[in-house]
Amino acid sequence: MKVSFPPRLEFHFPCPIVLxxxxxxxxKNIIAVGAISHACVDPPMLGVAxxxxxxxxxxxEASDGFVVNVPRRNQVKVVDYCGKxxxxxxDKFAACKLTATKSQKISAxxxxxxPINIECATRKRVNLGSHDFFFGEIVAVHVDESVLDGEGRIxxxxxxxxxxxxxxxxxxxxxxxxFGSAGAP
Amino acid sequence: MKVSFPPRLEFHFPCPIVLxxxxxxxxKNIIAVGAISHACVDPPMLGVAxxxxxxxxxxxEASDGFVVNVPRRNQVKVVDYCGKxxxxxxDKFAACKLTATKSQKISAxxxxxxPINIECATRKRVNLGSHDFFFGEIVAVHVDESVLDGEGRIxxxxxxxxxxxxxxxxxxxxxxxxFGSAGAP
Numbered sequence: 485m486k487v488s489f490p491p492r493l494e495f496h497f498p499c500p501i502v503l504x505x506x507x508x509x510x511x512k513n514i515i516a517v518g519a520i521s522h523a524c525v526d527p528p529m530l531g532v533a534x535x536x537x538x539x540x541x542x543x544x545e546a547s548d549g550f551v552v553n554v555p556r557r558n559q560v561k562v563v564d565y566c567g568k569x570x571x572x573x574x575d576k577f578a579a580c581k582l583t584a585t586k587s588q589k590i591s592a593x594x595x596x597x598x599p600i601n602i603e604c605a606t607r608k609r610v611n612l613g614s615h616d617f618f619f620g621e622i623v624a625v626h627v628d629e630s631v632l633d634g635e636g637r638i639x640x641x642x643x644x645x646x647x648x649x650x651x652x653x654x655x656x657x658x659x660x661x662x663f664g665s666a667g668a669p
Numbered sequence: 670m671k672v673s674f675p676p677r678l679e680f681h682f683p684c685p686i687v688l689x690x691x692x693x694x695x696x697k698n699i700i701a702v703g704a705i706s707h708a709c710v711d712p713p714m715l716g717v718a719x720x721x722x723x724x725x726x727x728x729x730e731a732s733d734g735f736v737v738n739v740p741r742r743n744q745v746k747v748v749d750y751c752g753k754x755x756x757x758x759x760d761k762f763a764a765c766k767l768t769a770t771k772s773q774k775i776s777a778x779x780x781x782x783x784p785i786n787i788e789c790a791t792r793k794r795v796n797l798g799s800h801d802f803f804f805g806e807i808v809a810v811h812v813d814e815s816v817l818d819g820e821g822r823i824x825x826x827x828x829x830x831x832x833x834x835x836x837x838x839x840x841x842x843x844x845x846x847x848f849g850s851a852g853a854p
Contacts, residue, residue: 486786487817489810493713496785496810496823497685497739498832498841499706521684521706523718524797528678531716531802533708554682557845564851580854600681601671610795612709612804617716619797625674625681632672638681638835647683647832649841650823653851656683656834657842660742666749666838669765 498647503553503566504532507543508591512584514576515540516567518648528622530604533615539572549590549620554600557644557655589623599628683832688738688751689717692728693776697769699761700725701752703833713807715789718800724757734775734805739785742829742840774808784813
């Protein structure tokens with residue numbers, strides 16, 4: 485038996501939680517984003533939603549791209565802080581003791597201390613109401629050696645990533661099976 | 670020390686994995702989607718990427734909306750099957766012994782056996798290359814009582830949801846903390 489829930493945006497399924505950096509090395513900001521998705525395979529693109537009222541919205545509008553910085557679980561305090569406070573009157577890099585480093589292909593900086601940095605060059609953006617959805621082509625990916633296994637692949641246990649679900653951050657649990665190997669339904 | 674990875678679309682962070690239903694009660698299909706995101710708060714919208722070569726693309730183009738069906742972990746075989754095979758020459762509902770039920774607000778059917786069904790009315794779509802990104806306004810949400818706690822909220826243990834990461838399906842692990850409660854960075 486099913487019941488009706490209000491038609492609102494809520495974390496009814498596990499979603500990514502990342503820090504997006506935007507602007508440039510001078511005027512820069514960090515924003516915690518739970519609204520991010522794979523968007524296209526060819527060219528490879530990610531999409532992120534940014535609210536019009538956010539300080540980062542003006543920076544996203546003005547810059548040539550953004551960086552998706554993937555956190556480890558032990559960086560939850562930084563993620564949570566960047567989701568709570570505005571960067572309008574404060575430098576979140578300084579407040580969180582994070583290092584802004586130059587990106588290779590775009591002007592937006594990336595976070596040195598975060599293990600994966602995905603540089604995205606903005607290609608399209610769509611106004612949906614309270615938010616714009618920005619589509620960025622993946623132009624460079626940087627991964628810290630400390631999260632790689634012996635074959636140079638990202639290791640789940642070493643990365644120890646998080647997901648957002650309901651009103652909390654969650655760790656990732658056990659592997660169920662690999663894609664394509666579950667067997668007949 | 671960071672190393673460069675190819676600028677490709679890969680599951681470098683935990684992403685949702687859901688079944689999207691589209692078409693109508695006559696000509697219907699199910700597609701497994703790992704490219705889905707919160708897109709806007711007001712109006713509340715989800716966005717999904719669908720490849721131009723997929724059978725569901727034509728159905729998505731022709732219909733007024735789509736349904737996001739959230740799986741439990743023990744439905745992984747159905748999710749995996751719907752990601753592997755095309756609905757062009759087969760009825761995935763029949764192949765997976767799933768029941769298509771009418772939606773309240775849109776013509777696309779939903780999957781009775783899946784615990785959460787989110788009806789989305791298509792509002793915009795953007796051509797990005799190999800994929801279109803469809804934005805749908807959330808117009809109805811149905812949740813099975815079996816996944817609710819005593820206060821009528823979705824219970825993580827009862828839902829037992831999955832996420833996609835690297836090349837596998839993962840269960841969700843322990844709660845790290847609730848949003849806004851992590852403490853100073």
